[in-house]
Amino acid sequence: MLGNIISHHPLFTLTSFDRETKNDFITLLRYQKTEKRLAFRASILLLNQYHMSKHEIAALLGTTNKTVTKWINRVEDFGTAGLTDLHRSGHPRIFNVDIQTKVIYLATNPPFEEKLKGFSTISSELISWVMAKNQWVDSISRETVRKMLRSERLRVHRVKYWKTSNDPNFLEKMRVIVDLYLNPPPEALIICVDEMPTLQALERIEHQWEAIPGKLRRIEFEYKRHGTTNLFAAFNTQEGQVYGETKMNKKHPDFLTFMKNVDAHWNYPKMKVIVDNYKTHNHHLVKEWIAEQNERIEFVFTPYHGSWLNQIEIWFGILRRYCLKHSSFKDVHELNEKILDFIATWNKNFAHPFKWKFKGW
Numbered sequence: 001m002l003g004n005i006i007s008h009h010p011l012f013t014l015t016s017f018d019r020e021t022k023n024d025f026i027t028l029l030r031y032q033k034t035e036k037r038l039a040f041r042a043s044i045l046l047l048n049q050y051h052m053s054k055h056e057i058a059a060l061l062g063t064t065n066k067t068v069t070k071w072i073n074r075v076e077d078f079g080t081a082g083l084t085d086l087h088r089s090g091h092p093r094i095f096n097v098d099i100q101t102k103v104i105y106l107a108t109n110p111p112f113e114e115k116l117k118g119f120s121t122i123s124s125e126l127i128s129w130v131m132a133k134n135q136w137v138d139s140i141s142r143e144t145v146r147k148m149l150r151s152e153r154l155r156v157h158r159v160k161y162w163k164t165s166n167d168p169n170f171l172e173k174m175r176v177i178v179d180l181y182l183n184p185p186p187e188a189l190i191i192c193v194d195e196m197p198t199l200q201a202l203e204r205i206e207h208q209w210e211a212i213p214g215k216l217r218r219i220e221f222e223y224k225r226h227g228t229t230n231l232f233a234a235f236n237t238q239e240g241q242v243y244g245e246t247k248m249n250k251k252h253p254d255f256l257t258f259m260k261n262v263d264a265h266w267n268y269p270k271m272k273v274i275v276d277n278y279k280t281h282n283h284h285l286v287k288e289w290i291a292e293q294n295e296r297i298e299f300v301f302t303p304y305h306g307s308w309l310n311q312i313e314i315w316f317g318i319l320r321r322y323c324l325k326h327s328s329f330k331d332v333h334e335l336n337e338k339i340l341d342f343i344a345t346w347n348k349n350f351a352h353p354f355k356w357k358f359k360g361w
Contacts, residue, residue, distance in 0.1 A: 024080060041083045044071045095140065095148075102136050103127055103148045107156050122156050124149065167303040174360055177274055177300060177309050181356040184238060189268040192312040193259070193275050195250050196231040196319070199339075201329040208328070219326050227332045231319075231339055232258040234273075235312040236266070240351035242315060244343045246336040252283035259289070263297065271297045276307050311354055318346075 025042040028034050040061065047057045054068045061068075074082035110122040115130050124142040131137050131145075149156065167173065184190050204220040211217040232255065233244040243265050247254045263271065275281045281299065290297055302309045323342040329335040 028083075038083055041071045044068050045075055045083075048072050095137065095144065099131075099137060099140070100148050100151075102131065103140075103145055104152055104154065106130055107149055107154050124156070127156075163305045165303050165305040167306065170303040170306065171361065173301065173303040174306065174309060177302060178356075178358060178360040180272060180274070180300065181237060181311070182359065185270075185272075188270040188272050189266055190237040190272050190274070191262065191266070192235040192237060192310050193262070193273050194233065194307070194310055194312045194316070195255075195278070196233065196316055197250050198228045199231060199324065199335065200228050201226040201332045201335040202327075203330055204328040208326070217326075223328070226329065226335075229332050229336055229339075230254075233312055233315070233343075234258075234262045235315050237311055237353055237356075240353045241347050242343050242351070244340065246339055250280065252280040252285060255280045256283075256286050256289060259286070263293075269296065272300055273297060274300045274302065274310055274312075276302050276310060277304055311356070314354055 025046050028042040029039050029046075040063075043061060044057055044063075044067075047060065048054070048068070052060070054065050054072070057068050058065050071082070076082075106127045107122060110116065110119075110126075111130060112119055115133055116122075116126065119126070124145040127145045128140045128142045131140050180190050202223040203226055205222045205224060206220040208220060209215075209218040229246045229248065230250040231244055231246055232250075233242055235242055243262055245258055245261065247258075259273075280286070281301075290299060307313055319339070319342060323338060327338065329338070
């Protein structure tokens with residue numbers, strides 16, 4: 001509003017500033033995203049150019065004569081760049097680079113065999129204790145340690161589990177599977193198959209309370225066991241459709257029957273089936289059935305301990321999160337029904353191919 005008044009009022013005649021500078025100040029005042037402090041300083045300079053005394057400017061803007069004088073002198077010394085804050089050195093650093101290096105070293109090489117015998121996990125608090133114990137500093141807060149670690153993107157409180165594969169042909173097998181995902185042959189259907197074994201039918205002994213404003217959803221902690229079931233599932237990587245069956249057992253006859261049903265369900269001229277190295281997948285009856293298909297069906301095995309290369313594992317995570325977690329089942333039959341209902345809803349409303357980004361090593 002002040003910018004509109006200044007730019008249109010006939011009494012406000014520019015004196016020492018040129019028109020371009022005046023327009024810059026007025027633009028600052030009009031622009032909604034201008035920082036409040038910059039707009040305030042621009043107002044002081046504009047009012048000063050229109051023959052208003054410092055006392056009058058201070059009274060109009062609700063500030064002091066000292067502040068008005070400061071910004072007028074600043075612009076006289078530095079031009080329009082004087083509107084911004086000067087560089088501030090800030091509080092002097094208490095801990096130098098050498099101290100920070102020691103903090104990083106302790107985070108990446110915890111002294112479990114020396115100062116922290118019996119410990120297996122490091123923390124910001126323990127690092128600050130070791131720094132003082134080694135007399136590298138008189139004291140250092142855990143918050144300071146945390147900031148140093150954060151600057152190096154180190155999160156000592158978090159871990160990621162990993163299973164090392166001992167498969168000597170790991171790279172070769174991995175590249176074959178990745179190539180099928182990224183460059184699927186046009187004449188073949190790529191499906192990922194696996195079992196989700198021993199799913200428990202757990203019944204909560206009390207009903208759950210749904211979330212209401214101000215309160216979380218509450219789920220009974222205690223439960224009763226009502227047996228287990230096994231899920232056999234196949235994921236179509238090109239369309240995202242899932243075919244699944246629940247069975248009491250997971251032996252080779254169950255797997256063979258499931259694969260025959262998968263074949264009948266999609267009825268594709270060629271199928272490449274990605275599976276892990278579970279013994280039922282390599283049973284001689286399964287191999288005989290594959291041989292009878294005259295190369296129409298091919299099993300592609302993941303490397304040992306390389307199940308993360310099988311996309312069905314991604315879908316199992318979705319099933320576990322949205323169907324099984326926090327559920328309550330009165331018996332195995334109810335558990336089976338819910339799983340199959342989830343598969344049907346997925347196929348109807350949510351089925352989509354996963355965006356596989358891993359290109360291999």
